[in-house]
Amino acid sequence: MWTLLAMAWRNVRRNRRRTLITLAAMVVGVGAVIAVRGVLNGLQAGIIRTSAEGQLGALQVHRAGYLDNILSTPLTMDFPVEPALLDRLRDVQGVRAVSPRIQFAGSIAKSVPAEEELPEALFFTALAVDPKTEPAVCPLRKDAYLDGTRFDDAHLVLGSALAESLAAKVDDEVVLLAPDKDGSLNGEVARVGGSMHALLPGEPKVAVVPLALAQRLLRMEGRATELAVAVDDLRDIDAVKPRLAEALGPEWEVHTWLEVVPERQLIMRLQDGVSAIVSVVFLVLMLLGVANTTLMAVLERTREVGTMLSLGLTRAQVMALFLLEALVLGALGATGGLLLASGFVARFAHGGLQFRAPGATQPFDVLPFLTLPFTLVVLAVAVLGSVLFALYPARRASRLRPVEALAGR
Amino acid sequence: MTTLPLTFLALAFGAEPTALDALKAYDALMAPPHFKAVTKMTAHRDDGSTREYRMTVLKGEGDKSRIWFSEPAAVRGQEMLRNGENLWVYMPNLKRALRLASRESFQGGDFNNADIMRADYAADYDATLEVDPSSPDTWLLKLKAKTKDASYDSIKLWVQKAPLGMPVKGEYFTASGKLLRSAKFSEVKDFGHGATRPSLITMRNELATQRFSELVFDSLDVTAPAPDSKFALADLGR
Numbered sequence: 012m013w014t015l016l017a018m019a020w021r022n023v024r025r026n027r028r029r030t031l032i033t034l035a036a037m038v039v040g041v042g043a044v045i046a047v048r049g050v051l052n053g054l055q056a057g058i059i060r061t062s063a064e065g066q067l068g069a070l071q072v073h074r075a076g077y078l079d080n081i082l083s084t085p086l087t088m089d090f091p092v093e094p095a096l097l098d099r100l101r102d103v104q105g106v107r108a109v110s111p112r113i114q115f116a117g118s119i120a121k122s123v124p125a126e127e128e129l130p131e132a133l134f135f136t137a138l139a140v141d142p143k144t145e146p147a148v149c150p151l152r153k154d155a156y157l158d159g160t161r162f163d164d165a166h167l168v169l170g171s172a173l174a175e176s177l178a179a180k181v182d183d184e185v186v187l188l189a190p191d192k193d194g195s196l197n198g199e200v201a202r203v204g205g206s207m208h209a210l211l212p213g214e215p216k217v218a219v220v221p222l223a224l225a226q227r228l229l230r231m232e233g234r235a236t237e238l239a240v241a242v243d244d245l246r247d248i249d250a251v252k253p254r255l256a257e258a259l260g261p262e263w264e265v266h267t268w269l270e271v272v273p274e275r276q277l278i279m280r281l282q283d284g285v286s287a288i289v290s291v292v293f294l295v296l297m298l299l300g301v302a303n304t305t306l307m308a309v310l311e312r313t314r315e316v317g318t319m320l321s322l323g324l325t326r327a328q329v330m331a332l333f334l335l336e337a338l339v340l341g342a343l344g345a346t347g348g349l350l351l352a353s354g355f356v357a358r359f360a361h362g363g364l365q366f367r368a369p370g371a372t373q374p375f376d377v378l379p380f381l382t383l384p385f386t387l388v389v390l391a392v393a394v395l396g397s398v399l400f401a402l403y404p405a406r407r408a409s410r411l412r413p414v415e416a417l418a419g420r
Numbered sequence: 421m422t423t424l425p426l427t428f429l430a431l432a433f434g435a436e437p438t439a440l441d442a443l444k445a446y447d448a449l450m451a452p453p454h455f456k457a458v459t460k461m462t463a464h465r466d467d468g469s470t471r472e473y474r475m476t477v478l479k480g481e482g483d484k485s486r487i488w489f490s491e492p493a494a495v496r497g498q499e500m501l502r503n504g505e506n507l508w509v510y511m512p513n514l515k516r517a518l519r520l521a522s523r524e525s526f527q528g529g530d531f532n533n534a535d536i537m538r539a540d541y542a543a544d545y546d547a548t549l550e551v552d553p554s555s556p557d558t559w560l561l562k563l564k565a566k567t568k569d570a571s572y573d574s575i576k577l578w579v580q581k582a583p584l585g586m587p588v589k590g591e592y593f594t595a596s597g598k599l600l601r602s603a604k605f606s607e608v609k610d611f612g613h614g615a616t617r618p619s620l621i622t623m624r625n626e627l628a629t630q631r632f633s634e635l636v637f638d639s640l641d642v643t644a645p646a647p648d649s650k651f652a653l654a655d656l657g658r
Contacts, residue, residue, distance in 0.1 A: 129518055186518060188518050195495045199514075
């Protein structure tokens, strides 16, 4: 066996140019498949982190039926924010922090001196959060804020699209108008604390508003419609959810961030699907190259095979020789591809690749990383696949008749 | 307005009215040139709860109107003003007037702001007159918005043949033809000085069918003075 392996190694090195071309195809194929997955891993981890720790909270608690009613009158599904309720959530194993919120819609106009007429108001949707407790639930939220942005009980933060439409600057006074919990109009005055980047293109007009201001505007003092929950470890989110639901009872509903924005899960599944298809195509093309190389070798070395068979090598040994040659090629190519992909991923693993969705104003840092299972599967497919794709030419070589083979036929 | 007597004259001789005749008759009934009315709107919500608004409406010549809210406490002191295409709400706590959109819900109910504050359909819509075989006593007016600013994209309005223009029911649609609201006009009442019109309008929300709002006219005085000064932005809150 070792003799055969040594022979295979020598044979692989005999036609260096052909071997190098085949290897190059393998290195690029394996490298690209692993590296693309690495970037995708980073992108998806970014989406998950930004969604769970920068926007939505890992889990959201509402009164039962809230999400189904989000288009009609969600303000009526409110509840008093009592310390006992918050404690009940915090006591659940795996829960790190809780913060009350209100989502509402209204209109906003830049204030002008009293004797002047207010300009046209713009329709906007607002997320009201508590400036004191929200950072514990969504620590990454402030990353979207522009430098120098203030968010406190008197200052709100405008989405970039809204800030642009309003032509509002920091410390400008704005007037908010919204139907309250009962539908009656109410107005409040606030100051612009700054603006925030849009994470995704085509962002509607949005703002982050201090909770106390929203509670006055909506005549909902001490009340909220949502509790955002942070967990100790995002990977445990599906285990924490039923524990929360049990602690709260049937009058409440608990959703993971993925259930709140199912389209993001769809996007990630789509990315996975497309990358899987591309990977398979890459690997098959690469393996066909190995099959081609092995077949060429068999055809070139017909006389040699005849000689080996005449000298007493068994057919199994001949077949094994060609399979081992493919194995050596596969192993070398897979190793090279892994090194190439690792180098690429290591290069950007800390600095990050900056992506910017078209139309979005916030660059998105992608920190690529590799996972062992996927990498092992790709390497195994490359190595074992090489052997598998070499089966036909190897079998063909082993079936040669020594006399005819010696004659080169 | 000057065509109206002619219209009635023509009708007296049994001529069929044009769509515009019927629409102008509707406008004349529902929004006399100027009037003062005391009204009540009750919004019925999905959960069965209701909220009642009491207000005084003053309408002046040339698509001007103003509303003073007195109930509930949350909106006491609020006022609304319409002047042509412009609509404002005055917030007593801010001592400021803010612009409103015609199509926004009127105080969270199922009427929109224009339903309450503007009724000049002849100006906003092109009309065709049809016969609805299932309702021989009425004309079916099909209205199509002239501009995007009209409060609905299209309306089907059933009005009586006699008296011409007296509304019975209405259906209000989005641009895609989706039924948004449906109205029933009932309890026709003589408010004096020739003002006879439905005193109850029930507007049903066809998107959230548990919801509907009722608008009741307690009084309607077509002789009340409505000077232009009452429809100035600066007069709000005074």
